[in-house]
Amino acid sequence: MKPTHKLLFVLCPMLVLGFIYYSSGKLHLHVWGQKPLYDKQGFLLQLDTKLPPELAYKYGNLSEGVCKPGYAAAKMTAIYPKFMKPAPMFLDRNFKRLAKVSNYLPPFGFKTQERIIDSILTATKNYGLGEELDSLSCKRCIIVGNGGILFNKSLGSRIDDYDVVVRLNEAPVSGYGKDVGTKTTIRITYPEGAIQKPDNYEKDSLFVFSAFKPLDFKWLRQMVFKEKLRGTEGFWKSVAHYVPREPTEMRILNPYFIQEAAFQFIGLPFNNGLMGKGNIPTLGTVAITMALHNCDEVAVAGFGYDMNKPHAPLHYYETVKMSAIKESWTHNISKEKEFLRKLVRASIITDLTNGI
Incomplete structure (x- = not known):
């Protein structure tokens, strides 16, 4: 040799x-x-509520109740080093430059939908939360889930105290203020989940659209331009025919949060980047993922299903029982709960109803 x-x-x-x-x-x-040291998703295995030394020095001397700038992202990075904070809440006119979502079809991106999104964004004109909230140096956000666990908890005033109150789909506020509050900053929904009676919309909230299939963007365009609803064959249930919002009060949620929640945080099947069995995160977890990137402090209320209580109410606003939950084709509730418990154990999010 x-x-x-x-x-x-x-x-x-x-x-x-x-x-x-x-x-x-x-x-x-x-x-x-x-x-x-880390699990297969990249999260620290030993989770506790203690602040790492560098964060204890930064936040330890702040008075009780004072908003902590950058806190959620800093704590997230401490237990998940791959976390990258910059991720805009909503799509704007430069959306095509978002490399992480441009090559994926809905729900994990916007591939094939660029033209229709362009026309929608031309009409909506605004791409933030609004001047007052966008100018805050520190934002405290709460995502209000629809769980029956909220019933009779009298958390309304505490929920309303947050800067940004996020609600999901058609969950009502009127008549439930004592438990769920009366303030709505943004309501995130998709066509089948949107409020169908125009009178049930709050006056001052932003309508935030989250797409799960290409057809959803066509529906949004018709809502934005106040067109007659056509082509409803591809929806799995009836959808709203009208959204009582001006185009300037509508936003498109960045699909990156669906992608990150599914593949990075929860570890759902990648399925070549296409929607498939058990690889779609719930809208609640998508909203939490959005908040981790865009809020300084994050809280939740109304999350968690207790299957050991089959007769407990499933939602705070109706009589359907917990036993009505069937195994979902699209979601993996147990894996999702595992992820959310990591966030609670590490005090990245505060769970006001202790359901997670």
Whole structure:
């Protein structure tokens, strides 16, 4: 064997071993008998509510109740080093530059829908929460779920105290203010989940649209331009025919939050980047993911299903019981709950109803 060949013969295995060792630090692999520090999603295995030293120094001296700038993202990064904060809440006219979603079809991106989105955004004109909220140096947000666990908790005034109150789909406010509050900053929905009676919409909230299939964008365009609803065959239930909002009060949620929640945070099947069995996160978890990127402090209320209480109310606004829940084709509730529990255990989010 030639000397150069001998050298290569020795060097190659060493280079491979070196690469594996280096990668183990970057990717948190379990190598050579070491106990792994991170789970397969990339979250720290040992979660507690203590602040890391660098965060304790930054936030430890702030008075009780004072909003902590950057707190949610800083704590998230501490338990999930891959977390990258910049991710705009809504699509704007530069949406095509969002590389992480431009190559995916709905719900994980907007591929094939660029032209229709362009026309919608031309009409909506605004792409933020509004001048007052966008100018806040620190935002406290709460995502209000629809769970029956909210019933008779008298959390209304506490919920209304947050800067941004996020509600989901058709969950009503009128008549339930004592438990769920009266303030709505944004209501996130998709066609089948949207409020169908125009009179049930709050006056001052933003209508925030989340797409799960290409047809959804066609529906939104008809709502924005106040056109007669056509082509409803592809929806799985009846949809609203009219949204009593001006185009300037409508937004398109960045689909990156669906993608990140599904594949990075929860670990649902990738399925070549297409919607498939059990790989769609619930809208509540999508909203929490959005808040982690865009709010300084994040709280939730009305989350969590307790299957050990089959006769408990499923939602706070109707008599359907917990036993009505069937295994979902699209969601993986147990894996999703596992992710949300990590956020609660690490005090990244505050769960006002203790249902997670």
